[in-house]
Amino acid sequence: MLAITELHVSYGAIGALQGLTLKVERGSIVTLIGANGAGKTTTLRTISGIVKATSGTITFDGEDVTNIAPHKIVARGLAHSPEGRMVFANLSVMENLRMGAYLRRDKSEIAASLDFVFAMFPRLKERLKQTAGTLSGGEQQMLAIGRALMGKPKCLMLDEPSLGIAPILVQTIFEKIVEINRSLGLTILLVEQNANLALEISHYGYVLETGRILLQDTSAALRENTAIQAAYLGG
């Protein structure tokens, strides 16, 4: 579904990605884990066209999408819930969800997506008219994911959905991610620092270190790997 080959990205002189190669199979949850500054966010931002690649290719759904504009990537069915949530704090919850469906025209299908999002995150439905900036961190994360789903994507990229959220809510959100993957058959690329949780819910994992893939395997195998346990799973 999504394949990245030999991707290089730099910010000025800093090489943030140095020949990254990875693959996301249709219908799976793939996770990308790594320490601070490893280049996880940069990877997602480059796939979305926010950051330009200096070399390498990104193919999505069989087509080359390297370095095309962000809004065109979205139009092809790739949604991205960014690091730090980036909900539109000045817009209502409902308007945020409508922004997620910005490129869609079919009213009845949009309504169906809205129902799905409400089924996943009932709390959003209770707060439709509320300004998104007044939501709690956890609610904003739900909104960010719900907003991304409103585009009815073929593939969803999530950047650290656990960031700055109470552990109990993190658990709920991860359960929802699994549920979204199962019920919609939606392909998910999950970036996480919380490697424990990420490897628990994903099928396949990549470990990123300073812009390169250090290791890749099924998530089950990565969880058993002693080196990974020592470095990323807290023992």
Added chain:
Amino acid sequence: MIEFLQQLINGLAQGSIYALIALGYTMVFGVLRFINFAHGDVFMLGAFAGLYTAPSLLKLCGGGPSFPGAAAVLLAAMLICAVIGILIEKLCYRPLRDRPRLTVLITAIGVSLFLENAGQYAFGADPQSFPEIITDRALEIPESWGALSALTLTVGQLLVFGVTFFLLIGLRAIVRHTRTGMAMRALSFNPVAASLMGVNTDVVISFTFGLGSALAGAAGILTSIQQPSIDPLMGINIGLKAFVAAVLGGIGNIPGAALGGILIGLLEALVVGYINPSYRDAIVFGVLILILLVKPSGLLGKPEREKV
């Protein structure tokens, strides 16, 4: 009392003009975070667009000054200014999108100087008289209104109130209830997130320039109806005052710009009426300094939070 009411009417008329122009400053600031210093000159171009289109448009609408004729001139000026605004953004600002904001700001000053000088070259530097597109006369206020009948209210002022009111309502509807308006608000909060929703940010930015410039064009016509002497430098002072109005209301805040414009207009009228007309500009710019000191985010603006 009558004297005071009269100043309020005059102030409200001038304030409406400032409000229309201030909206352009504030909307562009909202989406691009810079002050388009050429905006006052777009207002000037609106007046000249009226000057040049009026003869044929009036003829089309049956000859002399008339409401349909004035409406046609107004619409034409708005349309021409919208196109000019979109072109300015596309040619001058878009190539600098990723440059430091100071670069764009300096470019805006350059564009402003260019328009003023090109205007003097193309239209001539001397003031020209704006054609009469509607007969501006004082309205008869019936004796039965008592003391109020001493007030002077002109057709031009009434037109300013009506058109401004209508445009403000229309703008509010666009910004709050249309898909593009929603994208504008989203973009002004976070352009990256907006593009991740599929918003083509270039299109929305063009739209914003078009909208703001159309309002400046309308202001150009409304001003020229009341003061029918126009020249290529007429946008400098009014543009600066409208900028002060936008800052007063809270730059980036749309209702704030409208409110700021009206307040500056009223303030000016009161200074002219009760203090000394020659202090007018000094006091308006004094207000700017005061806001920057006391409440830099303006009356309705929220303090800009640092993005994390």
